[in-house]
Amino acid sequence: MSKSGSGAVGSGQVQRQVQLPLSKAVEIALKSMRVRMGRSILTLITIVMAMAFLTEVWLSNRLGPVIRTELLAREHLKAHGPSVDGSRLVWLISLSLLVCLVGISNAMLMSVMERFREIGTMKCLGALDSFILKLFVLESIFLGVAGTICGIVLGVVLAVGIMVARYSTAAWPLIPWGGVPWICLAALGIGTAITAAAAMYPAWKAARMEPIAAMRVEV
Amino acid sequence: MVMAAKPAGSAAGREEIVRTIDVVKEYRMGDQTLQALKGVSVTIYRGEYISIMGPSGSGKSTLFNAIGGLDKPSSGKVFIDEVDVAQLDALELAWLRCRKIGYIFQTFNLIPVMTALENVALPMIFGGMLEADARDKAKLILERVELGHRIDNKPSQLSGGQQQRVAIARAFANDPAIILADEPTGNLDLNTGKAIIALLKEMNQERGVTVISATHDLKMLDISDRIFWIRDGEVEKIQRRDEVTIDAGEMH
Numbered sequence: 086m087s088k089s090g091s092g093a094v095g096s097g098q099v100q101r102q103v104q105l106p107l108s109k110a111v112e113i114a115l116k117s118m119r120v121r122m123g124r125s126i127l128t129l130i131t132i133v134m135a136m137a138f139l140t141e142v143w144l145s146n147r148l149g150p151v152i153r154t155e156l157l158a159r160e161h162l163k164a165h166g167p168s169v170d171g172s173r174l175v176w177l178i179s180l181s182l183l184v185c186l187v188g189i190s191n192a193m194l195m196s197v198m199e200r201f202r203e204i205g206t207m208k209c210l211g212a213l214d215s216f217i218l219k220l221f222v223l224e225s226i227f228l229g230v231a232g233t234i235c236g237i238v239l240g241v242v243l244a245v246g247i248m249v250a251r252y253s254t255a256a257w258p259l260i261p262w263g264g265v266p267w268i269c270l271a272a273l274g275i276g277t278a279i280t281a282a283a284a285m286y287p288a289w290k291a292a293r294m295e296p297i298a299a300m301r302v303e304v
Numbered sequence: 305m306v307m308a309a310k311p312a313g314s315a316a317g318r319e320e321i322v323r324t325i326d327v328v329k330e331y332r333m334g335d336q337t338l339q340a341l342k343g344v345s346v347t348i349y350r351g352e353y354i355s356i357m358g359p360s361g362s363g364k365s366t367l368f369n370a371i372g373g374l375d376k377p378s379s380g381k382v383f384i385d386e387v388d389v390a391q392l393d394a395l396e397l398a399w400l401r402c403r404k405i406g407y408i409f410q411t412f413n414l415i416p417v418m419t420a421l422e423n424v425a426l427p428m429i430f431g432g433m434l435e436a437d438a439r440d441k442a443k444l445i446l447e448r449v450e451l452g453h454r455i456d457n458k459p460s461q462l463s464g465g466q467q468q469r470v471a472i473a474r475a476f477a478n479d480p481a482i483i484l485a486d487e488p489t490g491n492l493d494l495n496t497g498k499a500i501i502a503l504l505k506e507m508n509q510e511r512g513v514t515v516i517s518a519t520h521d522l523k524m525l526d527i528s529d530r531i532f533w534i535r536d537g538e539v540e541k542i543q544r545r546d547e548v549t550i551d552a553g554e555m556h
Binding site (some may be wrong): 098099103113120159206208209212213295299300 | 392395400402410415418431466474478486508
């Protein structure tokens with residue numbers, strides 16, 4: 086054991102704890118998620134739903150008008166009324182994202198409360214606040230990214246499915262695929278940002294937990 | 305860090321490892337103030353095996369937590385290895401917990417998502433050791449506690465006694481100066497508890513580590529060098545092992 090360092094107190098034997106590399110936090114966060122698959126999947130479903138909704142609406146907004154005008158030009162169908170009411174959709178999307186945010190936050194908070202002993206123990210073993218913080222933020226972000234990707238896939242399938250159902254397979258070749266990746270990318274950004282934001286408070290609470298929590302016997 | 309591998313109680317000039325001076329701990333309950341500790345001053349020497357005994361609510365746990373740097377006293381001082389714990393910042397406290405103190409809990413507290421080996425390696429990794437070295441050393445310590453064949457098992461695949469052995473291995477991982485054991489046999493049956501106590505005593509003697517245990521398990525009396533009896537927030541008496549046997553029955 087090295088004895089050098091910046092220990093400034095008493096007999097000079099105390100040093101400052103080192104920061105751990107991020108990879109270790111990533112490793113532990115992934116393990117924790119794998120073990121709590123059931124809970125993770127429930128949280129995941131919230132994200133998948135919200136992101137599928139967002140993607141579907143964005144895509145329909147983009148695809149719908151293009152296809153409609155194309156088809157109208159070919160006289161395949163009579164004029165449809167405007168299919169979307171913009172402001173109401175914005176309202177609905179915001180609401181679904183908010184529900185998603187609160188849902189993830191709540192699930193993370195429960196997870197933190199359940200794991201008080203584990204967190205306290207890690208602190209007794211020398212974990213720093215910042216390490217615990219990283220652990221929970223990472224866990225949430227992984228969940229967020231996985232959920233968002235599933236949600237985007239679902240959203241694209243739904244949007245295309247609805248188009249085809251509405252305008253028959255004639256719509257298929259008319260779909261402007263070029264815009265789809267950008268919408269997906271934007272959705273991925275929003276999904277990740279929301280889960281990271283949702284994790285902030287629970288992760289902060291976990292990081293602030295005292296090591297003495299490890300001693301608590303009751304659940 | 306110096307590791308004097310001397311058995312406890314050996315002659316004069318013993319090195320102090322923990323000293324508390326007039327430690328008072330108060331809890332506010334509504335408009336009342338409850339004194340859990342009413343000015344406790346004790347000194348513990350390197351290599352000793354100390355049991356802190358007392359009924360629940362006696363202040364035993366409070367004293368134990370103060371000694372372990374887990375709880376700040378309302379007044380008074382706690383020195384661990386000549387360092388005033390109250391003077392340490394968060395990073396220094398984390399270092400102290402990681403390197404100087406090994407914790408053993410009543411509920412074992414292994415990290416459920418990690419194998420026995422990973423659990424034992426964790427404090428070494430927190431301490432900045434390379435992963436490969438930490439694993440090698442963890443394996444050695446697990447072999448020492450006779451769990452060399454279960455290193456890849458998760459805690460849920462181990463019995464209570466085995467889990468506590470892993471916890472002991474983990475507590476010894478960073479060669480601490482002090483082991484703090486909070487009711488280490490509280491969740492174990494009689495024989496398993498005996499085996500755990502024996503293991504703690506062996507480790508105490510072969511490594512010269514100070515073991516401080518809060519307990520009301522009378523099995524601990526036989527092997528403790530000294531027993532601190534706590535009652536109503538005060539040290540009622542301090543006994544050496546040879547003084548104990550007579551009145552071991554009158555605990556309450």
